[in-house]
Amino acid sequence: MDGERFDVVERDEWRGAAHQRAEDAVAREEPLEIRIGGVPVAVVMRTPGDDEELVRGFLVTERVVDRAEDVASVRHCADAAEDNVMQAVLARGVEVDLARLRRNLYASSSCGVCGKTSIAAAMGCAPPIADNVRVPSDVLYGLPARLRAAQEVFGRTGGLHAAGLFDERGEPLAVREDVGRHNAVDKIVGWAAAAGLLPLSRRILMVSGRVSFEIVQKALAARAPILAAVSAPSSLAVDAARAGGMTIVGFVRGERMCVYAGAERVG
Amino acid sequence: MDGERFDVVERDEWRGAAHQRAEDAVAREEPLEIRIGGVPVAVVMRTPGDDEELVRGFLVTERVVDRAEDVASVRHCADAAEDNVMQAVLARGVEVDLARLRRNLYASSSCGVCGKTSIAAAMGCAPPIADNVRVPSDVLYGLPARLRAAQEVFGRTGGLHAAGLFDERGEPLAVREDVGRHNAVDKIVGWAAAAGLLPLSRRILMVSGRVSFEIVQKALAARAPILAAVSAPSSLAVDAARAGGMTIVGFVRGERMCVYAGAERVG
Numbered sequence: 333m334d335g336e337r338f339d340v341v342e343r344d345e346w347r348g349a350a351h352q353r354a355e356d357a358v359a360r361e362e363p364l365e366i367r368i369g370g371v372p373v374a375v376v377m378r379t380p381g382d383d384e385e386l387v388r389g390f391l392v393t394e395r396v397v398d399r400a401e402d403v404a405s406v407r408h409c410a411d412a413a414e415d416n417v418m419q420a421v422l423a424r425g426v427e428v429d430l431a432r433l434r435r436n437l438y439a440s441s442s443c444g445v446c447g448k449t450s451i452a453a454a455m456g457c458a459p460p461i462a463d464n465v466r467v468p469s470d471v472l473y474g475l476p477a478r479l480r481a482a483q484e485v486f487g488r489t490g491g492l493h494a495a496g497l498f499d500e501r502g503e504p505l506a507v508r509e510d511v512g513r514h515n516a517v518d519k520i521v522g523w524a525a526a527a528g529l530l531p532l533s534r535r536i537l538m539v540s541g542r543v544s545f546e547i548v549q550k551a552l553a554a555r556a557p558i559l560a561a562v563s564a565p566s567s568l569a570v571d572a573a574r575a576g577g578m579t580i581v582g583f584v585r586g587e588r589m590c591v592y593a594g595a596e597r598v599g
Numbered sequence: 600m601d602g603e604r605f606d607v608v609e610r611d612e613w614r615g616a617a618h619q620r621a622e623d624a625v626a627r628e629e630p631l632e633i634r635i636g637g638v639p640v641a642v643v644m645r646t647p648g649d650d651e652e653l654v655r656g657f658l659v660t661e662r663v664v665d666r667a668e669d670v671a672s673v674r675h676c677a678d679a680a681e682d683n684v685m686q687a688v689l690a691r692g693v694e695v696d697l698a699r700l701r702r703n704l705y706a707s708s709s710c711g712v713c714g715k716t717s718i719a720a721a722m723g724c725a726p727p728i729a730d731n732v733r734v735p736s737d738v739l740y741g742l743p744a745r746l747r748a749a750q751e752v753f754g755r756t757g758g759l760h761a762a763g764l765f766d767e768r769g770e771p772l773a774v775r776e777d778v779g780r781h782n783a784v785d786k787i788v789g790w791a792a793a794a795g796l797l798p799l800s801r802r803i804l805m806v807s808g809r810v811s812f813e814i815v816q817k818a819l820a821a822r823a824p825i826l827a828a829v830s831a832p833s834s835l836a837v838d839a840a841r842a843g844g845m846t847i848v849g850f851v852r853g854e855r856m857c858v859y860a861g862a863e864r865v866g
Contacts (some may be wrong), residue, residue: 338834339834341834341837341859343849343857343858343859343860343862344857344858344862344865345855345857346736346855346856346857346858346865346866347854347855348736348854349736349737349866351736351858351866356857356859358831358832358833358834358837358859359831359833359834360833360834360835361811361812361833361834361835361836362713362714362834362835363713363714363716363717377717377811377812377813377835416713446629446630446683447629447630449630450630450644469613469615469616469618470616489831490830490831490850491809491830491831491832491833511809511811511833512811542758542778544628544644544778544779545628545644546644563757563758564625564626564756564757564758565625565758566625566626566627566628566758566778567605567606567608567625567626567627567628567629568627568628568629568644569628570608570625582610583757587614587615588612588613588614589613590610590611590612590613590623591610591611591613591618592608592610592623592625593610595610595611598611598613599613599618
């Protein structure tokens with residue numbers, strides 16, 4: 333399994349003025365084309381493995397489908413020359429708005445482009461998350477070590493982001509790695525979709541890096557009540573979490589952390 | 600200037616079992632819509648400031664234009680309600696292929712989707728970089744500290760990526776910060792475009808994080824002979840750099856580093 337997720341390359345290892353040729357593992361990155369009903373809708377650059385989860389998660393977190401059950405099946409294309417094309421089949425009667433996939437191109441509205449329009453788009457028509465889960469600080473302090481312990485490939489390559497899903501006692505349900513931060517979250521959401529755990533009621537989504545708006549957007553689509561991170565959130569990530577009723581915990585390091593939104597779920 | 604790049608928010612700061620309400624600076628993130636001749640072509644989530652550089656760089660590194668001189672002007676839209684719309688005007692006689700902007704959606708070719716097709720797309724029709732610059736290891740060892748010293752906002756927020764352009768003696772020419780790794784590189788390339796420094800002959804592009812395929816793709820479009828990073832490259836980043844004749848130096852930390860491609864330019 334690991335053999336798919338990293339490549340071994342030759343490189344010069346320098347220390348001071350000396351160097352030697354040696355082998356090193358680097359995280360594997362390959363394009364993945366996602367098709368719906370035969371139509372290519374997106375290409376993501378991802379670490380191979382967990383491709384079905386990635387596609388299921390992507391379709392949910394990008395709001396291509398309204399519910400995880402709208403996706404009947406996801407499989408590698410039988411007629412493709414290699415493994416980098418996945419085909420999603422929608423459930424009977426489900427239609428999707430493929431224009432939503434063009435996330436780099438918002439429709440220009442009369443009010444222009446601003447944080448407010450971004451947040452409205454991220455929330456879709458969903459109400460704020462009302463989950464009443466409450467997690468002790470000790471549980472949150474323990475998450476980074478548990479996430480790191482489950483990262484199989486990071487230790488070999490130093491080059492992978494991670495996302496993990498934990499229950500309210502801090503027990504890990506799933507951890508996934510990817511060269512892309514967004515993909516790691518999508519793989520977790522796709523895993524949860526296949527396990528029948530969406531919406532992510534009473535669960536904690538933890539990411540290894542920073543929290544951008546797009547990470548919050550994906551967490552909101554999966555209805556995660558708590559998003560925790562090792563690093564900092566952006567201003568728009570905080571604004572979107574507050575609007576969406578989601579808790580954001582940043583800088584979880586040792587016995588310290590900062591709660592930027594939804595403080596009522598912590599302590 | 601800094602006032603535009605971070606917001607001050609209230610959050611709960613936890614230490615052990617105690618917490619207190621306090622103010623904190625978070626990196627600002629806002630959408631920016633890019634228009635060409637009045638047509639919206641992309642929205643990027645970026646840290647405000649250096650917007651003109653960001654747009655000029657984006658148009659070059661995404662290969663929307665062939666040369667920096669193809670962009671006659673970039674300015675904020677006079678008729679937009681706020682500051683998040685930039686309008687690029689092309690030089691007389693220049694036409695662009697707007698379909699190239701849909702970078703999430705590759706054209707499916709008969710050979711399918713794979714690393715090779717990605718690398719071919721990243722290189723455009725350009726030959727491999729033949730720049731004969733050679734940089735001593737000591738110069739490369741010194742870059743992370745110089746990049747960090749020039750990061751104005753990171754120290755306050757811990758939430759910004761950085762990219763810097765250095766000459767072959769390690770002197771910084773420009774450093775830019777952004778919530779997005781790609782944007783930081785685009786701002787540097789846009790700065791270089793405005794300064795008449797494209798292609799990036801004999802210069803070193805340094806990034807604060809990891810090196811993904813897309814970062815190499817952007818560096819190749821700017822014709823950077825050397826790309827250095829604090830963290831790891833991905834497999835496809837290494838493959839693309841080797842195909843494009845670009846040097847990749849990763850894990851530049853203290854007096855250590857790893858050279859993954861183009862070793863002839865180091866030492």
